[in-house]
Amino acid sequence: MADTTMPFSAMPIQRPRQQVQNQIKHAILEGSLRDGDRLPAETSLAQSFNVSRATIREALRSLIESGLLVKGPGTTSGLYVQSVDHNSLSRAVSERLSSVLDIGSVTPAEVSNFRDLLEVPSARLAAEHRTDENLAKLHEIIDQERSTTFDDPAIPELNAQFHSEIANASSNRVLAAFVSALHRTAHPLAFVHTDEQLGKESVAHHIQLYRAIKAQDPAGAADAMQGHLNYLREHAIANGRNELAHGVGQQPGTEPALSSDH
Structure with missing residues (x-):
């Protein structure tokens, strides 16, 4: 009788830390552990998995780094499950981006270029896929911008x-x-010199973007976004902020009010 070849292959034996990590991760992804659930204490987990507390700490540290767990406030509040969706991705990106900006391993030029790569296609796609709800939210934000001043902390x-x-x-x-992570962490064009004229122009650009997106004009929306980003860079150059001519974050007052119809 001929031998039958079976599609089996050797599997690597997982380290205890990886076994713990994978089981907790699987419980989160399948919904056994839900958003906001608090994990048992290290001692209880160590007993359940029959491993040392050091092994549990290694596994939990990795899950925190991956954004699946978050530390609660205080030193004794424990660890909690964090939602697994695009919002959790944004939080994870924000944390990493904040760290690399703090230690200076990313240059202002890289932040600026990355913004172009994200926001111009974003505007084009928005014009193609926007809903009435999206338009209503954009309209509301512009109304708030137009009713305030360039030095408003909001x-x-x-x-x-x-x-x-x-x-x-x-x-x-x-x-x-x-995009959300970039704006809430890197604050594009942060050190641009702010004044009333910059505020008016910036909100005028927002209105132009809104109109192109509402009209479902992808090319117009992309051009409006690129023009907006170019204007901010040129303003940085004109005000002697050469390091920002190539980009960085945005701080209070970059996009103030404008009396103009949508």
Whole structure:
């Protein structure tokens, strides 16, 4: 009788830490552990898995780094399950981006170029896929921008909301996660000299973007976004902020009010 060849292959034996990590990860992804659930204490987990507390700590540290677990407030509050969706991706990207910016391993030029790569296609896709709900949110943000002044502390948040909502309208949640992370962590064009004229022009650009997206004009929306980003860079150059001519974050007052119809 001929031998029958079976499609079996040797599997590597997992280390205890990896076994613990994989089981907890599987429980989160399948829903046995839900968003907001608190994990048992290290001692209880060590007993359940029959491993040392050091092994449990290694596994939990890896799950925290991957964004599946988050530390609660205080030193004794424990670890909690964090939602697994594009919002959790945005949080994870924000944390990593914040760290690399803090230690200076990413240059301002790289941040600026990355913004172009994200936001121009984001505007194009938004014009193709936007919903009435997206338009209503963008309209509301512009109304708030137009009713305030360039030095209002609320301006940075309104700006982040506007650009994030354009990304949401793209119907690409990965893109939306990265745009949101960029605006809330890197704060594009942060050190640009702010004044009333910059505020008026910036909100005028937002209105132009809104109109192109509403008209479902992908090319017009992409051009409007590129023009907006170019203007901010040129303004940085004109005000002697050469390091920002190639990009960095945005701080209060970059996009103030403008009396203009949508």
